[in-house]
Amino acid sequence: xxxxxxxxxxxxxxxxxxxxxxxxxxxxxxxxxxxxxxxxxxxxxxxxxxxxxxxxxxxxxxxxxxxxxxxxxxxxxxxxxxxxxxxxxxxxxxxxxxxxxxxxxxxxxxxxxxxxxxxxxxxxxxxxxxxxxxxxxxxxxxxxxxxxxxxxxxxxxxxxxxxxxxxxxxxxxxxxxxxxxxxxxxxxxxxxxxxxxxxxxxxxxxxxxxxxxxxxxxxxxxxxxxxxxxxxxxxxxxxxxxxxxxxxxxxxxxxxxxxxxxxxxxxxxxxxxxxxxxxxxxx
Amino acid sequence: xxxxxxxxxxxxxxxxxxxxxxxxxxxxxxxxxxxxxxxxxxxxxxxxxxxxxxxxxxxxxxxxxxxxxxxxxxxxxxxxxxxxxxxxxxxxxxxxxxxxxxxxxxxxxxxxxxxxxxxxxxxxxxxxxxxxxxxxxxxxxxxxxxxxxxxxxxxxxxxxxxxxxxxxxxxxxxxxxxxxxxxxxxxxxxxxxxxxxxxxxxxxxxxxxxxxxxxxxxxxxxxxxxxxxxxxxxxxxxxxxxxxxxxxxxxxxxxxxxxxxxxxxxxxxxxxxxxxxxxx
Numbered sequence: 001x002x003x004x005x006x007x008x009x010x011x012x013x014x015x016x017x018x019x020x021x022x023x024x025x026x027x028x029x030x031x032x033x034x035x036x037x038x039x040x041x042x043x044x045x046x047x048x049x050x051x052x053x054x055x056x057x058x059x060x061x062x063x064x065x066x067x068x069x070x071x072x073x074x075x076x077x078x079x080x081x082x083x084x085x086x087x088x089x090x091x092x093x094x095x096x097x098x099x100x101x102x103x104x105x106x107x108x109x110x111x112x113x114x115x116x117x118x119x120x121x122x123x124x125x126x127x128x129x130x131x132x133x134x135x136x137x138x139x140x141x142x143x144x145x146x147x148x149x150x151x152x153x154x155x156x157x158x159x160x161x162x163x164x165x166x167x168x169x170x171x172x173x174x175x176x177x178x179x180x181x182x183x184x185x186x187x188x189x190x191x192x193x194x195x196x197x198x199x200x201x202x203x204x205x206x207x208x209x210x211x212x213x214x215x216x217x218x219x220x221x222x223x224x225x226x227x228x229x230x231x232x233x234x235x236x237x238x239x240x241x242x243x244x245x246x247x248x249x250x251x252x253x254x255x256x257x258x259x260x261x262x263x264x265x266x267x268x269x270x271x272x273x274x275x276x277x278x279x280x281x282x283x
Numbered sequence: 284x285x286x287x288x289x290x291x292x293x294x295x296x297x298x299x300x301x302x303x304x305x306x307x308x309x310x311x312x313x314x315x316x317x318x319x320x321x322x323x324x325x326x327x328x329x330x331x332x333x334x335x336x337x338x339x340x341x342x343x344x345x346x347x348x349x350x351x352x353x354x355x356x357x358x359x360x361x362x363x364x365x366x367x368x369x370x371x372x373x374x375x376x377x378x379x380x381x382x383x384x385x386x387x388x389x390x391x392x393x394x395x396x397x398x399x400x401x402x403x404x405x406x407x408x409x410x411x412x413x414x415x416x417x418x419x420x421x422x423x424x425x426x427x428x429x430x431x432x433x434x435x436x437x438x439x440x441x442x443x444x445x446x447x448x449x450x451x452x453x454x455x456x457x458x459x460x461x462x463x464x465x466x467x468x469x470x471x472x473x474x475x476x477x478x479x480x481x482x483x484x485x486x487x488x489x490x491x492x493x494x495x496x497x498x499x500x501x502x503x504x505x506x507x508x509x510x511x512x513x514x515x516x517x518x519x520x521x522x523x524x525x526x527x528x529x530x531x532x533x534x535x536x537x538x539x540x541x542x543x544x545x546x547x548x549x550x551x552x553x554x555x556x557x558x559x560x561x562x563x
Contacts, residue, residue, distance in 0.1 A: 079457075102462065108461040118551070131463065131472070159553055161553065161555070
């Protein structure tokens, strides 16, 4: 079910062909999160603290990963940044403006590709453009470029049910990128994929990111994935999510698989695992 | 649909294999056999045709009915037109209002809390039981049948509409919100299409109810309609005629249902499996 042509080669070719976006210059957004807390009220009436006192910055064009055990408030944190949810305490600002709702310069990729089953790949990609009321003709051409970029050429008219999991997630990435967001919020986007597909999707994501220079906040529960992709890794504790450490990865770009074998990366991975594991035993 | 390397479509038109070819031939053969047996049995047992008419008598009644001048009382055409008009008009109004009210109820949860118990109470009552009352209010003409069909088709769409609209998951809603979509955009682009399989299931249930209640209302009296015809034929002990009208009803129902099925397969071709019926 994978694309017949080699995605890596088609990507490189496509990257060289892609021109600047119609929306002007591409740049990343800077995020400031200050003392963010989020309390949920359950249907039983009990209150649950999902996220506690999280403060961090993401600079323009930076790739930041958030790792933590399941249920630690990673998704909550992403929703707060994206304006899909409002913090109980604290605030988030993007490019100096406080977040009080969804912003049009943010793109979301969820763990579930969330493709609408009655729309084909290109129609799914165009969903945001239709909602935002942007020029469909211009963005249709861009959608085709992005579809080529992620290796979905020839599948424009395919329905989601006809695609593999990896292809569905690529399609979701095209949708998130099409309106030229300055910030990409990704909630375990490769979590449902097999290990091989996951690795190649990581490479593709880095190439896309390097060509577009958006900021990315990438939630994952995989420590190697976080280290491989990100400039910095934010480690969250089990619920209530608290920031345990923020670790600069310090690897050169573009990233190569061999870098993951270095002693430095190994120490950082062990450090993160100890942070997560120690908390797990204490709980 | 002609992209060069599109993945194999799961629902490619099936070629007629040996088995399907046989089964296509088998069904008409079996039906013909049963009819021949029926004909023979009536002849041999010398059964009175008032009890069970011979298939050939039914066919003759059908041919007479269609051959009679359209203006005459014996012609089937005005009756078919009347019943069809009652069913389609009532169906259109009943289904539309059920769906509109479902939409409003889902949008304003207070209204749903208000409507829901009333609807459930009213729904469990057989609508056909209302027919005599409706005739008292609306007379023996077109209107009483029209109103009864509306009542019979409203509820399947109302109930299935609400269930369908509520079947939308959080993910697509969050996705739409992340693009800053308003309520109307979320409804038209996500909620309504998601509910379509439920709505079609409701439409299919409503179609059966529509035909049933139109005929039931016609049984109470009137000038035109297939139900009225059956009533007249019963008084004349024209049992072959009754059978011929029943066959027309079966064909009408089958045709309307097939049309609906065609629309459903075309519109919700993306939905996995069969439509999910909620109300029966």
